[in-house]
Amino acid sequence: MELNYEFFYQWTTKNLKLNLDGYKETQLQRRIATSMKNAGAETLEEYADVIKANPEAKQKFLDYITINVTDFFRNKDIFEEFEEQLISELLPKFPSLKIWSAACSTGAEAYSIAMILAKHQVKLQNKILATDIDETILQKARVGVYNEYELKNLEYNLRDKYFQEKDGKYEVNKSIKHTVEFKRHDLISDDYPKNYHVIVCRNVMIYFKNEVKNDIYRKISDSLVPGGLYFAGATETIYNPTQYNLTKVTSFIYQKDA
Known part of the structure; x- marks a missing residue:
């Protein structure tokens, strides 16, 4: 039976504020079909009803589609660069x-x-802006509580210095938490904030179509001040950065040209 993906794309845009048109189609449809089957639905119309009626099913779908996977200091050697x-x-x-x-x-x-900024006593003009498309995940980020597995890449001295342990969970302390502001933002659909010295956007571009990636790279460049840095993911090399007014300075860090 052929699944009605066009219906589902329109439904998610209207009901979940999630624009799926920019994602790589084959990969996206495979993930949607898998998520649908895991929820026990046989059609996308039925799956939409499941998501609408069941908050847990909705969150599982968002987690699976928007790839909510990250670590502290992910790819440590690149973070050191x-x-x-x-x-x-x-x-x-x-x-x-x-x-x-x-x-x-x-x-x-x-x-x-x-934590890096605290280590070097770097001054900020505003709080670090941290954005994601998934409001539920953002709420977890605001709470700032993680299990031991989620801290697996974190050095023990940083865990001791910046986290409070309680009942086997670790909460980011206030000195770090208060330097970050979390907001919802859709990289495909929303306007971009301006005049940033650093933009970190890692391990998400690989899921987008080429034309969408090109548009995002242009908007990231426009959001940087001349001399600002864009920090990309470990699988996200830009092959012609000059077209976005960027220069490669390390394997995954680019600087906006003056």
Whole structure:
């Protein structure tokens, strides 16, 4: 039986504020069909009813489709390169910074950046802006409580310094939590904030169609100040960064041209 994906795309846009048109079609439809079957639905019309009636089913769908996977200091060696560029390139030029962590998922990446800033006593113009399309995941990020597995890449000295342990869970302490502001944002549909010195957007571009990726790269570049840095994911090389007014400075870090 052929599934009515066109109906489902329109339904998610209207009811979940989730624009699926920009995702790679084959990969997306495979994930939707799997999620539908796991929910016990036989058609996408039936699956839409399940999602509408069951908050748990809705969240499982959003988690599966929008790939809510992240870690503290994910790809540690690349994060060290990011820290080096931040300190050596940006701080001599800009006395205070504006930083945006896009597609931030559960907040681990934004809090990782906040720990780096605290280590080097970096001044911020505003709180770190951390955005994601999934409001439920953003609420988890705001709470800032993680289990031990979610902290698997975090050095023990950072866990001891920046987290409070309670009943086997770890909560980000207030000094770090208060430097981050979480908001909903759709990279495909929404307007982009401006005048940022750093934009971190990792491990999400691989799910988008090429024309959507091109548009997002242009908008990211437009959101950076000249000399600002874009920190990409470990599988997200930009093959012709000059078309976006960007220059590659390390494997996954790009600088906006003056």
